Amino acid sequence: MQYDFLIVGAGLSGTAAACELASHGSVLLVEAEATPGYHATGRSAALFTPHQGTPLVQAINRASAAFFANPPAEFTDHPMLSLRGGLTIAEPGHEHLLQDLLALSAPGREVHPIDVETALKLAPILRAERIGAAVHEPGVADIDVAALHQGYLRLLKHRGGTLVCGQRINALDHQGGLWTVRTPDAQFQARVIVNAAGAWADHVAALAGVLPIGLVPKRRTAIIVDGLPDLDTRAMPTVDFTATDAYFKPDGDRIMASLGDQDPVEAQDIRPDEWEIALLADWLQHETRLSFKRIGHSWAGLRSFVSDDSPVVGFDDAVPDFFWLAAQGGYGIMMAPTLGRAAAALARHQDLPVELMAQGIDAVDLCRSREATPATVRPDHAI
Numbered sequence: 001m002q003y004d005f006l007i008v009g010a011g012l013s014g015t016a017a018a019c020e021l022a023s024h025g026s027v028l029l030v031e032a033e034a035t036p037g038y039h040a041t042g043r044s045a046a047l048f049t050p051h052q053g054t055p056l057v058q059a060i061n062r063a064s065a066a067f068f069a070n071p072p073a074e075f076t077d078h079p080m081l082s083l084r085g086g087l088t089i090a091e092p093g094h095e096h097l098l099q100d101l102l103a104l105s106a107p108g109r110e111v112h113p114i115d116v117e118t119a120l121k122l123a124p125i126l127r128a129e130r131i132g133a134a135v136h137e138p139g140v141a142d143i144d145v146a147a148l149h150q151g152y153l154r155l156l157k158h159r160g161g162t163l164v165c166g167q168r169i170n171a172l173d174h175q176g177g178l179w180t181v182r183t184p185d186a187q188f189q190a191r192v193i194v195n196a197a198g199a200w201a202d203h204v205a206a207l208a209g210v211l212p213i214g215l216v217p218k219r220r221t222a223i224i225v226d227g228l229p230d231l232d233t234r235a236m237p238t239v240d241f242t243a244t245d246a247y248f249k250p251d252g253d254r255i256m257a258s259l260g261d262q263d264p265v266e267a268q269d270i271r272p273d274e275w276e277i278a279l280l281a282d283w284l285q286h287e288t289r290l291s292f293k294r295i296g297h298s299w300a301g302l303r304s305f306v307s308d309d310s311p312v313v314g315f316d317d318a319v320p321d322f323f324w325l326a327a328q329g330g331y332g333i334m335m336a337p338t339l340g341r342a343a344a345a346l347a348r349h350q351d352l353p354v355e356l357m358a359q360g361i362d363a364v365d366l367c368r369s370r371e372a373t374p375a376t377v378r379p380d381h382a383i
Protein backbone atom coordinates (compact mmCIF):
# COMPACT_ATOMS: atom_id res chain seq x y z
CA MET A 1 0.00 0.00 0.00
CA GLN A 2 1.14 3.57 -0.71
CA TYR A 3 1.12 6.30 1.98
CA ASP A 4 1.67 10.06 1.97
CA PHE A 5 3.94 9.86 5.05
CA LEU A 6 5.87 6.93 6.50
CA ILE A 7 7.28 7.65 9.97
CA VAL A 8 10.21 5.53 11.15
CA GLY A 9 10.08 4.93 14.92
CA ALA A 10 7.11 4.89 17.32
CA GLY A 11 8.84 6.61 20.23
CA LEU A 12 7.08 9.74 21.40
CA SER A 13 8.63 11.93 18.68
CA GLY A 14 7.50 9.77 15.78
CA THR A 15 4.10 9.08 17.31
CA ALA A 16 3.35 12.78 17.91
CA ALA A 17 4.37 13.66 14.34
CA ALA A 18 2.38 10.72 12.89
CA CYS A 19 -0.71 11.82 14.80
CA GLU A 20 -0.40 15.43 13.62
CA LEU A 21 0.26 14.37 10.01
CA ALA A 22 -2.74 12.01 10.00
CA SER A 23 -5.05 15.04 9.82
CA HIS A 24 -3.49 15.90 6.44
CA GLY A 25 -2.81 12.62 4.60
CA SER A 26 -2.38 8.87 4.86
CA VAL A 27 0.15 7.87 7.53
CA LEU A 28 2.05 4.68 8.37
CA LEU A 29 4.05 4.57 11.62
CA VAL A 30 6.63 1.75 11.57
CA GLU A 31 8.31 0.49 14.76
CA ALA A 32 11.11 -2.08 14.94
CA GLU A 33 10.27 -3.29 18.44
CA ALA A 34 7.22 -5.30 19.49
CA THR A 35 5.76 -2.30 21.36
CA PRO A 36 5.99 1.48 20.86
CA GLY A 37 8.07 3.42 23.38
CA TYR A 38 10.50 0.59 24.22
CA HIS A 39 13.66 2.75 23.91
CA ALA A 40 14.31 6.33 25.15
CA THR A 41 10.62 7.18 25.48
CA GLY A 42 9.98 4.41 28.00
CA ARG A 43 13.14 5.16 30.01
CA SER A 44 12.92 8.88 30.82
CA ALA A 45 12.66 10.70 34.13
CA ALA A 46 9.28 12.05 32.91
CA LEU A 47 10.00 15.65 33.88
CA PHE A 48 8.86 18.96 32.45
CA THR A 49 11.82 21.22 33.26
CA PRO A 50 11.24 24.32 31.09
CA HIS A 51 14.59 25.96 31.89
CA GLN A 52 16.75 23.04 30.77
CA GLY A 53 18.58 22.73 27.47
CA THR A 54 19.80 25.20 24.86
CA PRO A 55 17.89 28.48 24.31
CA LEU A 56 16.15 26.78 21.36
CA VAL A 57 15.11 23.82 23.53
CA GLN A 58 13.81 26.21 26.19
CA ALA A 59 11.76 28.10 23.59
CA ILE A 60 10.28 24.79 22.35
CA ASN A 61 9.45 23.84 25.95
CA ARG A 62 7.65 27.14 26.44
CA ALA A 63 5.59 26.40 23.33
CA SER A 64 4.76 22.91 24.71
CA ALA A 65 3.46 24.30 28.01
CA ALA A 66 0.14 25.35 26.45
CA PHE A 67 -0.45 21.84 25.05
CA PHE A 68 0.24 20.20 28.39
CA ALA A 69 -2.07 22.64 30.16
CA ASN A 70 -4.84 22.06 27.66
CA PRO A 71 -4.46 18.74 25.76
CA PRO A 72 -7.02 17.62 23.14
CA ALA A 73 -10.16 16.21 24.78
CA GLU A 74 -9.54 12.73 23.26
CA PHE A 75 -6.16 12.42 24.99
CA THR A 76 -6.92 11.67 28.61
CA ASP A 77 -9.45 12.43 31.30
CA HIS A 78 -6.82 13.41 33.85
CA PRO A 79 -4.09 16.10 33.80
CA MET A 80 -0.94 15.25 31.88
CA LEU A 81 1.28 17.47 34.04
CA SER A 82 1.42 17.33 37.85
CA LEU A 83 3.29 20.23 39.41
CA ARG A 84 6.11 19.00 41.59
CA GLY A 85 8.49 21.95 41.73
CA GLY A 86 12.24 21.81 41.26
CA LEU A 87 14.95 22.52 43.76
CA THR A 88 18.46 23.21 42.52
CA ILE A 89 21.21 22.86 45.07
CA ALA A 90 24.66 24.41 44.80
CA GLU A 91 27.10 22.43 46.85
CA PRO A 92 29.30 24.58 49.17
CA GLY A 93 31.84 26.45 47.03
CA HIS A 94 29.61 26.24 43.91
CA GLU A 95 27.04 28.90 44.83
CA HIS A 96 27.93 31.05 41.78
CA LEU A 97 26.65 28.27 39.49
CA LEU A 98 23.06 29.20 40.36
CA GLN A 99 23.34 32.61 38.67
CA ASP A 100 22.60 31.34 35.14
CA LEU A 101 19.43 29.59 36.31
CA LEU A 102 18.26 32.62 38.33
CA ALA A 103 18.76 34.81 35.24
CA LEU A 104 16.12 32.71 33.41
CA SER A 105 13.40 33.69 35.87
CA ALA A 106 10.43 35.31 34.08
CA PRO A 107 6.75 35.88 34.83
CA GLY A 108 5.04 32.47 34.85
CA ARG A 109 8.43 30.70 34.91
CA GLU A 110 9.85 31.99 38.17
CA VAL A 111 13.09 30.87 39.76
CA HIS A 112 13.41 32.01 43.40
CA PRO A 113 16.45 31.96 45.65
CA ILE A 114 15.56 30.18 48.92
CA ASP A 115 17.47 29.70 52.17
CA VAL A 116 18.90 26.42 53.39
CA GLU A 117 16.14 25.97 55.97
CA THR A 118 13.42 26.23 53.30
CA ALA A 119 15.32 23.84 51.04
CA LEU A 120 15.44 21.31 53.89
CA LYS A 121 11.71 21.72 54.52
CA LEU A 122 11.00 21.04 50.85
CA ALA A 123 13.41 18.09 50.63
CA PRO A 124 13.95 16.75 54.14
CA ILE A 125 16.18 13.90 52.96
CA LEU A 126 18.94 16.42 52.08
CA ARG A 127 21.89 16.96 54.41
CA ALA A 128 22.18 20.61 55.57
CA GLU A 129 25.97 20.64 55.35
CA ARG A 130 25.84 19.73 51.62
CA ILE A 131 23.78 22.84 50.70
CA GLY A 132 25.71 26.03 49.90
CA ALA A 133 22.74 27.80 48.30
CA ALA A 134 19.44 26.79 46.70
CA VAL A 135 16.81 27.98 44.25
CA HIS A 136 13.23 26.83 43.70
CA GLU A 137 11.32 26.57 40.39
CA PRO A 138 7.59 26.05 41.05
CA GLY A 139 6.93 25.27 37.37
CA VAL A 140 8.81 21.95 37.22
CA ALA A 141 6.30 19.12 36.77
CA ASP A 142 5.94 15.36 36.28
CA ILE A 143 4.68 14.32 32.85
CA ASP A 144 2.39 11.30 32.53
CA VAL A 145 4.46 9.91 29.63
CA ALA A 146 2.34 6.79 29.16
CA ALA A 147 -0.86 8.88 28.95
CA LEU A 148 0.82 11.25 26.48
CA HIS A 149 2.08 8.44 24.25
CA GLN A 150 -1.20 6.50 24.44
CA GLY A 151 -3.12 9.71 23.75
CA TYR A 152 -1.19 10.26 20.51
CA LEU A 153 -1.54 6.59 19.50
CA ARG A 154 -5.31 6.69 20.12
CA LEU A 155 -5.72 9.91 18.16
CA LEU A 156 -3.54 8.55 15.33
CA LYS A 157 -5.89 5.56 14.99
CA HIS A 158 -8.95 7.81 15.23
CA ARG A 159 -7.55 9.92 12.36
CA GLY A 160 -7.09 6.84 10.17
CA GLY A 161 -3.33 6.36 10.67
CA THR A 162 -1.77 2.89 10.90
CA LEU A 163 0.86 1.58 13.34
CA VAL A 164 2.88 -1.54 12.59
CA CYS A 165 5.27 -2.96 15.22
CA GLY A 166 8.00 -5.59 15.03
CA GLN A 167 9.05 -4.31 11.59
CA ARG A 168 12.66 -3.07 11.47
CA ILE A 169 13.22 -1.06 8.29
CA ASN A 170 16.38 -2.27 6.57
CA ALA A 171 16.14 -0.74 3.07
CA LEU A 172 14.97 2.62 1.70
CA ASP A 173 14.94 3.32 -2.01
CA HIS A 174 13.78 6.54 -3.71
CA GLN A 175 12.62 6.43 -7.32
CA GLY A 176 10.17 8.48 -9.34
CA GLY A 177 9.18 10.58 -6.31
CA LEU A 178 8.26 7.53 -4.26
CA TRP A 179 10.11 5.74 -1.43
CA THR A 180 10.07 1.96 -1.30
CA VAL A 181 10.59 0.84 2.29
CA ARG A 182 11.52 -2.72 3.18
CA THR A 183 11.57 -4.71 6.40
CA PRO A 184 12.56 -8.42 6.56
CA ASP A 185 8.95 -9.43 5.83
CA ALA A 186 7.09 -6.44 4.43
CA GLN A 187 7.30 -3.67 1.84
CA PHE A 188 5.62 -0.24 1.86
CA GLN A 189 5.62 2.81 -0.36
CA ALA A 190 5.43 6.44 0.68
CA ARG A 191 5.90 9.94 -0.70
CA VAL A 192 7.75 11.29 2.35
CA ILE A 193 9.91 9.52 4.96
CA VAL A 194 9.98 11.03 8.45
CA ASN A 195 13.07 9.77 10.26
CA ALA A 196 12.16 9.63 13.97
CA ALA A 197 14.38 6.65 14.75
CA GLY A 198 15.86 8.06 17.97
CA ALA A 199 19.44 6.84 18.53
CA TRP A 200 19.27 5.05 15.14
CA ALA A 201 18.41 8.15 13.07
CA ASP A 202 21.82 8.25 11.35
CA HIS A 203 21.57 4.49 10.63
CA VAL A 204 18.18 5.02 8.96
CA ALA A 205 19.61 7.95 6.99
CA ALA A 206 22.44 5.72 5.74
CA LEU A 207 19.85 3.25 4.39
CA ALA A 208 18.47 6.11 2.28
CA GLY A 209 21.89 7.35 1.12
CA VAL A 210 21.49 10.49 3.25
CA LEU A 211 24.54 12.01 4.96
CA PRO A 212 24.54 11.63 8.77
CA ILE A 213 23.85 14.56 11.11
CA GLY A 214 26.57 13.32 13.49
CA LEU A 215 24.18 11.98 16.10
CA VAL A 216 25.83 10.78 19.32
CA PRO A 217 23.74 8.53 21.59
CA LYS A 218 24.73 9.04 25.23
CA ARG A 219 23.94 6.57 27.98
CA ARG A 220 22.16 7.79 31.11
CA THR A 221 21.76 5.48 34.11
CA ALA A 222 19.04 5.63 36.75
CA ILE A 223 18.06 3.72 39.89
CA ILE A 224 15.03 3.51 42.18
CA VAL A 225 15.54 2.88 45.88
CA ASP A 226 13.42 2.92 49.06
CA GLY A 227 12.85 6.24 50.84
CA LEU A 228 13.09 6.73 54.59
CA PRO A 229 10.64 4.49 56.51
CA ASP A 230 9.01 7.24 58.60
CA LEU A 231 9.09 10.13 56.12
CA ASP A 232 6.52 10.76 53.39
CA THR A 233 8.60 11.99 50.43
CA ARG A 234 5.90 11.75 47.75
CA ALA A 235 5.38 15.52 47.50
CA MET A 236 9.09 16.40 47.49
CA PRO A 237 10.39 18.46 44.55
CA THR A 238 12.89 17.17 42.04
CA VAL A 239 16.36 17.98 43.35
CA ASP A 240 19.18 18.90 40.95
CA PHE A 241 22.83 19.43 41.90
CA THR A 242 24.56 22.16 39.89
CA ALA A 243 28.13 21.03 40.24
CA THR A 244 27.54 17.46 39.05
CA ASP A 245 24.37 17.20 36.86
CA ALA A 246 23.11 14.60 39.35
CA TYR A 247 19.46 14.62 40.43
CA PHE A 248 16.81 12.71 42.33
CA LYS A 249 13.02 12.84 42.50
CA PRO A 250 10.24 10.94 44.22
CA ASP A 251 8.83 7.95 42.38
CA GLY A 252 5.69 7.14 44.35
CA ASP A 253 6.98 6.53 47.87
CA ARG A 254 10.46 5.65 46.59
CA ILE A 255 13.31 7.75 45.16
CA MET A 256 14.57 7.77 41.56
CA ALA A 257 18.12 9.10 41.05
CA SER A 258 20.71 9.60 38.33
CA LEU A 259 24.24 11.00 38.28
CA GLY A 260 23.43 12.65 34.97
CA ASP A 261 26.00 10.45 33.21
CA GLN A 262 26.30 10.90 29.46
CA ASP A 263 28.76 8.39 28.06
CA PRO A 264 28.84 8.27 24.23
CA VAL A 265 27.91 4.79 22.99
CA GLU A 266 26.70 3.05 19.83
CA ALA A 267 22.92 2.94 19.26
CA GLN A 268 21.75 -0.21 21.05
CA ASP A 269 19.28 -1.66 23.55
CA ILE A 270 21.35 -0.11 26.32
CA ARG A 271 21.77 -1.78 29.72
CA PRO A 272 22.91 -0.07 32.93
CA ASP A 273 26.58 -0.30 33.78
CA GLU A 274 27.31 -1.95 37.18
CA TRP A 275 30.10 0.51 38.01
CA GLU A 276 27.85 3.50 37.25
CA ILE A 277 25.13 2.03 39.51
CA ALA A 278 27.62 1.59 42.35
CA LEU A 279 28.84 5.20 41.98
CA LEU A 280 25.25 6.45 41.89
CA ALA A 281 24.22 4.51 45.02
CA ASP A 282 27.27 5.83 46.83
CA TRP A 283 26.60 9.44 45.76
CA LEU A 284 22.94 9.27 46.83
CA GLN A 285 23.80 8.04 50.32
CA HIS A 286 26.51 10.70 50.65
CA GLU A 287 24.30 13.64 49.57
CA THR A 288 21.12 12.57 51.40
CA ARG A 289 20.00 10.86 54.61
CA LEU A 290 18.94 7.79 52.63
CA SER A 291 20.45 4.49 53.61
CA PHE A 292 19.57 1.44 51.56
CA LYS A 293 20.90 -2.09 51.19
CA ARG A 294 19.41 -2.91 47.81
CA ILE A 295 18.60 -1.17 44.53
CA GLY A 296 14.91 -1.70 43.75
CA HIS A 297 15.29 -1.13 40.02
CA SER A 298 17.97 0.14 37.65
CA TRP A 299 17.92 1.02 33.97
CA ALA A 300 19.72 2.99 31.28
CA GLY A 301 18.48 4.90 28.26
CA LEU A 302 19.99 6.78 25.33
CA ARG A 303 19.79 10.54 24.97
CA SER A 304 20.92 11.43 21.43
CA PHE A 305 22.55 14.75 20.53
CA VAL A 306 24.11 16.58 17.59
CA SER A 307 27.06 18.91 18.21
CA ASP A 308 24.99 21.95 19.25
CA ASP A 309 22.62 19.95 21.54
CA SER A 310 19.45 21.18 19.77
CA PRO A 311 16.92 19.05 17.84
CA VAL A 312 17.01 18.64 14.05
CA VAL A 313 13.62 18.96 12.34
CA GLY A 314 13.21 19.51 8.60
CA PHE A 315 13.80 18.13 5.13
CA ASP A 316 17.29 16.96 4.28
CA ASP A 317 19.22 19.45 2.13
CA ALA A 318 20.41 16.95 -0.45
CA VAL A 319 17.95 14.05 -0.67
CA PRO A 320 14.35 14.97 -1.51
CA ASP A 321 11.37 13.87 0.58
CA PHE A 322 13.57 12.69 3.45
CA PHE A 323 12.58 14.50 6.66
CA TRP A 324 14.57 14.57 9.93
CA LEU A 325 12.94 14.50 13.37
CA ALA A 326 15.94 13.68 15.51
CA ALA A 327 18.43 14.71 18.22
CA GLN A 328 15.89 15.34 20.99
CA GLY A 329 18.63 14.77 23.58
CA GLY A 330 17.32 14.77 27.13
CA TYR A 331 14.23 16.84 26.34
CA GLY A 332 12.24 14.79 23.83
CA ILE A 333 9.25 14.11 26.08
CA MET A 334 8.52 17.75 26.88
CA MET A 335 9.34 18.90 23.32
CA ALA A 336 7.21 16.22 21.59
CA PRO A 337 3.91 18.15 21.35
CA THR A 338 5.63 21.16 19.78
CA LEU A 339 8.03 19.25 17.54
CA GLY A 340 5.20 16.96 16.40
CA ARG A 341 3.28 20.01 15.20
CA ALA A 342 6.41 21.58 13.72
CA ALA A 343 7.21 18.37 11.81
CA ALA A 344 3.65 18.08 10.51
CA ALA A 345 3.79 21.64 9.15
CA LEU A 346 7.31 21.52 7.66
CA ALA A 347 6.83 18.04 6.12
CA ARG A 348 3.88 19.55 4.20
CA HIS A 349 5.97 22.60 3.18
CA GLN A 350 3.85 24.83 5.43
CA ASP A 351 4.97 27.60 7.80
CA LEU A 352 5.73 26.70 11.40
CA PRO A 353 2.70 26.80 13.72
CA VAL A 354 2.09 30.19 15.34
CA GLU A 355 3.02 29.00 18.84
CA LEU A 356 6.59 28.32 17.64
CA MET A 357 6.85 31.59 15.75
CA ALA A 358 5.56 33.39 18.86
CA GLN A 359 8.62 32.03 20.67
CA GLY A 360 10.91 33.45 17.97
CA ILE A 361 11.60 30.04 16.39
CA ASP A 362 12.21 29.99 12.65
CA ALA A 363 12.34 26.88 10.42
CA VAL A 364 16.02 27.54 9.78
CA ASP A 365 16.75 27.21 13.52
CA LEU A 366 15.54 23.61 13.36
CA CYS A 367 17.14 22.44 10.09
CA ARG A 368 20.29 20.33 9.83
CA SER A 369 22.33 23.06 8.13
CA ARG A 370 21.52 25.79 10.70
CA GLU A 371 25.19 26.21 11.62
CA ALA A 372 25.99 27.16 8.04
CA THR A 373 22.93 29.40 7.72
CA PRO A 374 22.89 33.01 9.00
CA ALA A 375 20.73 33.25 12.11
CA THR A 376 17.30 34.61 11.38
CA VAL A 377 16.42 35.01 15.02
CA ARG A 378 15.62 38.60 15.70
CA PRO A 379 17.27 40.12 18.78
CA ASP A 380 13.89 41.00 20.28
CA HIS A 381 12.86 37.35 20.23
CA ALA A 382 13.28 34.86 23.00
CA ILE A 383 15.80 32.33 21.70
Ligand SMILES: Cc1cc2nc3c(=O)[nH]c(=O)nc-3n(C[C@H](O)[C@H](O)[C@H](O)COP(=O)(O)OP(=O)(O)OC[C@H]3O[C@@H](n4cnc5c(N)ncnc54)[C@H](O)[C@@H]3O)c2cc1C
Pocket residue numbers: 008009010011012013014030031032033036037038039040041042043044045046047048167168169170196197198199200204220221222300301302303326328329330331332333334335
Ligand atom coordinates in the same frame (compact mmCIF):
# COMPACT_ATOMS: atom_id res chain seq x y z
C1 LIG B 1 17.35 8.41 31.74
C2 LIG B 1 16.67 9.40 30.83
C3 LIG B 1 15.95 10.44 31.39
C4 LIG B 1 15.26 11.34 30.57
N1 LIG B 1 14.48 12.29 31.15
C5 LIG B 1 13.75 13.11 30.39
C6 LIG B 1 12.86 14.04 30.98
O1 LIG B 1 12.73 14.09 32.21
N2 LIG B 1 12.14 14.88 30.17
C7 LIG B 1 12.26 14.82 28.80
O2 LIG B 1 11.60 15.60 28.11
N3 LIG B 1 13.09 13.93 28.20
C8 LIG B 1 13.83 13.07 28.96
N4 LIG B 1 14.65 12.16 28.38
C9 LIG B 1 14.82 12.20 26.91
C10 LIG B 1 13.66 11.51 26.20
O3 LIG B 1 13.41 10.25 26.78
C11 LIG B 1 14.03 11.38 24.71
O4 LIG B 1 14.45 12.61 24.18
C12 LIG B 1 12.81 10.92 23.90
O5 LIG B 1 12.22 9.78 24.47
C13 LIG B 1 13.22 10.64 22.47
O6 LIG B 1 12.09 10.07 21.82
P1 LIG B 1 12.25 9.49 20.37
O7 LIG B 1 10.89 9.08 19.93
O8 LIG B 1 13.00 10.46 19.54
O9 LIG B 1 13.22 8.22 20.54
P2 LIG B 1 12.88 6.72 20.99
O10 LIG B 1 11.90 6.69 22.08
O11 LIG B 1 14.18 6.03 21.21
O12 LIG B 1 12.15 6.12 19.72
C14 LIG B 1 12.82 5.81 18.51
C15 LIG B 1 12.21 4.55 17.97
O13 LIG B 1 12.70 4.29 16.65
C16 LIG B 1 12.71 2.89 16.49
N5 LIG B 1 13.58 2.53 15.36
C17 LIG B 1 14.93 2.73 15.27
N6 LIG B 1 15.38 2.25 14.09
C18 LIG B 1 14.30 1.74 13.43
C19 LIG B 1 14.15 1.07 12.17
N7 LIG B 1 15.19 0.84 11.34
N8 LIG B 1 12.92 0.66 11.82
C20 LIG B 1 11.84 0.89 12.63
N9 LIG B 1 11.94 1.51 13.85
C21 LIG B 1 13.16 1.91 14.24
C22 LIG B 1 13.24 2.38 17.83
O14 LIG B 1 12.94 1.03 18.05
C23 LIG B 1 12.56 3.33 18.81
O15 LIG B 1 11.37 2.78 19.36
C24 LIG B 1 15.35 11.23 29.15
C25 LIG B 1 16.08 10.19 28.59
C26 LIG B 1 16.71 9.27 29.41
C27 LIG B 1 17.45 8.13 28.78
